[in-house]
Amino acid sequence: MRRPAIAGEALGSFLLFATVIGSGIMAERLAGGNVAVALLGNTLATGAILFVLVTMLGPVSGAHLNPAVTLVMRLRGHIGTGSAAAYVCAQLAGGILGVWAAHAMFAAPIFELSEKARNGPGQWLGEAVATFGLVLTILGTAKVRPDSIPASVALYITAAYWFTSSTSFANPAITVARSLSDSFAGIAPACVPAFVAAQIAGALAAHIVSDILFSDIPKEAA
Amino acid sequence: MRRPAIAGEALGSFLLFATVIGSGIMAERLAGGNVAVALLGNTLATGAILFVLVTMLGPVSGAHLNPAVTLVMRLRGHIGTGSAAAYVCAQLAGGILGVWAAHAMFAAPIFELSEKARNGPGQWLGEAVATFGLVLTILGTAKVRPDSIPASVALYITAAYWFTSSTSFANPAITVARSLSDSFAGIAPACVPAFVAAQIAGALAAHIVSDILFSDIPKEAA
Amino acid sequence: MRRPAIAGEALGSFLLFATVIGSGIMAERLAGGNVAVALLGNTLATGAILFVLVTMLGPVSGAHLNPAVTLVMRLRGHIGTGSAAAYVCAQLAGGILGVWAAHAMFAAPIFELSEKARNGPGQWLGEAVATFGLVLTILGTAKVRPDSIPASVALYITAAYWFTSSTSFANPAITVARSLSDSFAGIAPACVPAFVAAQIAGALAAHIVSDILFSDIPKEAA
Amino acid sequence: MRRPAIAGEALGSFLLFATVIGSGIMAERLAGGNVAVALLGNTLATGAILFVLVTMLGPVSGAHLNPAVTLVMRLRGHIGTGSAAAYVCAQLAGGILGVWAAHAMFAAPIFELSEKARNGPGQWLGEAVATFGLVLTILGTAKVRPDSIPASVALYITAAYWFTSSTSFANPAITVARSLSDSFAGIAPACVPAFVAAQIAGALAAHIVSDILFSDIPKEAA
Numbered sequence: 024m025r026r027p028a029i030a031g032e033a034l035g036s037f038l039l040f041a042t043v044i045g046s047g048i049m050a051e052r053l054a055g056g057n058v059a060v061a062l063l064g065n066t067l068a069t070g071a072i073l074f075v076l077v078t079m080l081g082p083v084s085g086a087h088l089n090p091a092v093t094l095v096m097r098l099r100g101h102i103g104t105g106s107a108a109a110y111v112c113a114q115l116a117g118g119i120l121g122v123w124a125a126h127a128m129f130a131a132p133i134f135e136l137s138e139k140a141r142n143g144p145g146q147w148l149g150e151a152v153a154t155f156g157l158v159l160t161i162l163g164t165a166k167v168r169p170d171s172i173p174a175s176v177a178l179y180i181t182a183a184y185w186f187t188s189s190t191s192f193a194n195p196a197i198t199v200a201r202s203l204s205d206s207f208a209g210i211a212p213a214c215v216p217a218f219v220a221a222q223i224a225g226a227l228a229a230h231i232v233s234d235i236l237f238s239d240i241p242k243e244a245a
Numbered sequence: 246m247r248r249p250a251i252a253g254e255a256l257g258s259f260l261l262f263a264t265v266i267g268s269g270i271m272a273e274r275l276a277g278g279n280v281a282v283a284l285l286g287n288t289l290a291t292g293a294i295l296f297v298l299v300t301m302l303g304p305v306s307g308a309h310l311n312p313a314v315t316l317v318m319r320l321r322g323h324i325g326t327g328s329a330a331a332y333v334c335a336q337l338a339g340g341i342l343g344v345w346a347a348h349a350m351f352a353a354p355i356f357e358l359s360e361k362a363r364n365g366p367g368q369w370l371g372e373a374v375a376t377f378g379l380v381l382t383i384l385g386t387a388k389v390r391p392d393s394i395p396a397s398v399a400l401y402i403t404a405a406y407w408f409t410s411s412t413s414f415a416n417p418a419i420t421v422a423r424s425l426s427d428s429f430a431g432i433a434p435a436c437v438p439a440f441v442a443a444q445i446a447g448a449l450a451a452h453i454v455s456d457i458l459f460s461d462i463p464k465e466a467a
Numbered sequence: 468m469r470r471p472a473i474a475g476e477a478l479g480s481f482l483l484f485a486t487v488i489g490s491g492i493m494a495e496r497l498a499g500g501n502v503a504v505a506l507l508g509n510t511l512a513t514g515a516i517l518f519v520l521v522t523m524l525g526p527v528s529g530a531h532l533n534p535a536v537t538l539v540m541r542l543r544g545h546i547g548t549g550s551a552a553a554y555v556c557a558q559l560a561g562g563i564l565g566v567w568a569a570h571a572m573f574a575a576p577i578f579e580l581s582e583k584a585r586n587g588p589g590q591w592l593g594e595a596v597a598t599f600g601l602v603l604t605i606l607g608t609a610k611v612r613p614d615s616i617p618a619s620v621a622l623y624i625t626a627a628y629w630f631t632s633s634t635s636f637a638n639p640a641i642t643v644a645r646s647l648s649d650s651f652a653g654i655a656p657a658c659v660p661a662f663v664a665a666q667i668a669g670a671l672a673a674h675i676v677s678d679i680l681f682s683d684i685p686k687e688a689a
Numbered sequence: 690m691r692r693p694a695i696a697g698e699a700l701g702s703f704l705l706f707a708t709v710i711g712s713g714i715m716a717e718r719l720a721g722g723n724v725a726v727a728l729l730g731n732t733l734a735t736g737a738i739l740f741v742l743v744t745m746l747g748p749v750s751g752a753h754l755n756p757a758v759t760l761v762m763r764l765r766g767h768i769g770t771g772s773a774a775a776y777v778c779a780q781l782a783g784g785i786l787g788v789w790a791a792h793a794m795f796a797a798p799i800f801e802l803s804e805k806a807r808n809g810p811g812q813w814l815g816e817a818v819a820t821f822g823l824v825l826t827i828l829g830t831a832k833v834r835p836d837s838i839p840a841s842v843a844l845y846i847t848a849a850y851w852f853t854s855s856t857s858f859a860n861p862a863i864t865v866a867r868s869l870s871d872s873f874a875g876i877a878p879a880c881v882p883a884f885v886a887a888q889i890a891g892a893l894a895a896h897i898v899s900d901i902l903f904s905d906i907p908k909e910a911a
Contacts, residue, residue, distance in 0.1 A: 408489030
């Protein structure tokens with residue numbers, strides 16, 4: 024278990040979650056009620072920081088920043104159980120600090136709970152599809168063109184913010200962290216378990232499907 | 246006929262068409278009546294997912310995701326007749342499932358027909374120009390700088406959503422699939438045949454013009 | 468004088484100018500009077516098609532698509548006088564056809580003259596600065612990191628649409644062609660000569676300044 | 690102390706600061722009061738020009754364009770004290786000329802002082818976080834994937850415009866220069882010292898943290 028890798032997961036989650044929450048607050052405050060305009064700002068910021076973090080932290084920790092990704096990497100044997108547990112703790116701790124830092128930056132109450140209900144079969148299907156696509160993108164791109172992982176992850180989430188009804192959380196840690204923010208990107212705590220279950224189902228499906236699609240292809244075939 | 250290639254075309258079309266329809270529904274619901282804002286969201290999502298899919302599926306199936314592309318690749322001898330037919334079936338089947346998945350995610354009726362009329366010589370010219378440019382981009386970029394194909398395809402469609410009056414379907418399979426969605430990105434079934442004819446005309450023109458422009462250039466001259 | 472190069476300049480200008488005019492019409496029609504939203508759509512489309520065209524046509528013709536660029540390349544001895552003249556004719560002919568194609572696609576009158584006045588010292592300074600920056604970007608990037616030319620040209624124009632009061636025509640051929648369109652991107656014919664003079668002044672300044680900045684640097688130093 | 694490097698810092702700061710101020714004026718004038726739409730235009734232009742300038746000027750001067758970056762490079766021994774001082778002077782002089790050029794292009798009064806108050810602990814924390822992230826991005830990306838520095842710097846600032854309450858000045862020179870513009874991107878002179886102090890604190894923190902995160906990693910490990 025390398026210390027810089029754990030630090031990388033914590034710091035990366037801090038910056039990622041601060042961006043998701045902070046840009047959501049900024050966007051909602053400035054958008055004058057046009058939610059699509061607010062979502063454009065939120066999307067642009069999230070996609071941009073993902074490129075930066077995955078580029079910079081990829082060689083440090085793999086830049087998971089997401090327990091669903093860490094789970095699949097554990098299942099595929101790329102990371103040990105102890106390291107995986109430490110990764111998830113770092114993601115949650117760093118990420119929640121990021122949410123609170125965003126609140127502090129925007130002079131909002133630090134500690135709060137979201138009251139934004141997000142539920143129903145449509146949103147659960149959305150989370151499953153979103154996480155399936157994210158994990159498939161990571162596994163497939165790593166196989167065929169690893170240099171494109173930062174751009175592909177950033178652009179996948181950019182698309183998924185718009186094509187799923189839930190705006191693609193696709194990450195159990197960010198789902199928990201967002202429940203601690205009563206803002207644009209929040210989710211009521213009671214809605215968290217179903218989101219996380221759908222995300223794990225989608226991630227496991229991608230773990231299986233990627234073997235069908237990519238097993239024939241020699242590494243860096245592109 | 247390789248199975249992973251067929252699966253790649255089906256899955257890629259599923260994700261692409263789900264993105265086109267889903268982001269159109271999201272954008273229209275949130276945009277408060279400003280259609281340009283809605284089109285910005287729809288464009289951003291479509292361009293982003295195209296980069297992801299073409300990067301990841303290029304080495305699997307060539308990432309056609311479009312019968313007009315498959316037709317030109319057949320004419321140029323890059324794919325056999327049987328494989329081409331299987332590709333088109335996979336694009337249609339996967340893509341239509343993607344449309345229905347988008348409906349399910351947004352809690353819209355799964356099965357519907359579009360009532361959005363899209364016709365007239367301007368829009369038909371638009372589809373011909375759009376598909377001409379798309380196929381030329383694929384053939385030319387493949388010759389001079391193949392590493393840029395994902396970015397060029399994504400950015401070509403990003404531009405074409407705005408510079409053609411039809412918002413550039415440029416894809417017979419997506420034209421059929423969009424007729425099954427009464428949403429932002431839909432097209433009335435009666436308008437489909439003329440769109441598809443214009444798309445095929447544009448694709449064939451690019452097939453010819455690309456030989457004039459690019460035949461002198463050694464491979465990877467860039 | 469290679470025929471594919473002339474054809475490349477004509478076809479590239481056709482697609483570029485059709486995009487500038489077409490996306491301007493689309494954006495203005497849909498934006499509900501919010502000019503910043505319209506300019507976002509116009510910018511996104513223009514930047515995107517520039518990446519595509521410079522990538523694809525760079526090895527064919529150098530992808531000038533702009534008489535100010537052709538003039539500087541002639542002064543630097545990268546192209547002969549006869550070829551330069553043919554390039555400029557191809558840019559104008561292809562580009563004007565592109566404007567008319569955009570009109571046809573949007574069911575607007577094909578032949579018209581712009582009535583949009585664009586003048587005053589601020590806009591002339593804007594055109595000089597915009598063209599200075601564009602030509603400096605081309606010359607500098609070609610020296611230090613030629614693979615980045617398509618992205619740098621596309622992103623330079625993306626920025627310049629916003630940081631100059633004239634929205635950066637930065638191209639004498641497109642200035643003439645835009646005078647033939649009474650739409651969002653148009654310019655009244657009487658305003659054309661001053662714009663073109665400012666563009667040539669900016670291009671010549673970049674020709675000189677680039678030697679100061681980049682002469683010490685070995686090729687592909689990046 | 691190489692002359693082209695000093696010229697590069699001056700010219701780069703001129704274009705960068707002209708873009709920040711100019712696109713802010715353009716965006717505010719056109720956005721019809723929707724501040725989120727204005728910030729989208731301002732963000733797009735700033736991110737785009739940063740990619741262009743860092744690509745082109747990286748091999749000339751390192752493309753600091755920012756005294757906080759120059760300070761950290763001095764602390765790390767990558768630049769001498771005399772050169773660092775000359776860099777900062779060039780950044781300030783070139784950048785302030787860029788602000789005045791933007792005013793001239795938009796026919797605004799050349800010389801003015803901003804009246805826009807920007808203060809409070811939230812914004813100071815924002816500046817510290819923003820500059821911390823910027824400097825960490827530069828140091829980390831330079832270590833693991835130097836080819837991605839232009840894209841990462843551009844996208845980091847794109848995100849930071851949205852996730853910090855201060856819209857991320859993250860640059861002492863631009864903070865001073867913006868105090869000379871009573872426009873969208875301005876800051877009242879009295880608010881400058883606290884912003885600069887927060888920026889320096891963030892930069893120093895990144896200088897330290899980068900050694901923890903990246904010291905184990907072999908150069909170009911990505």
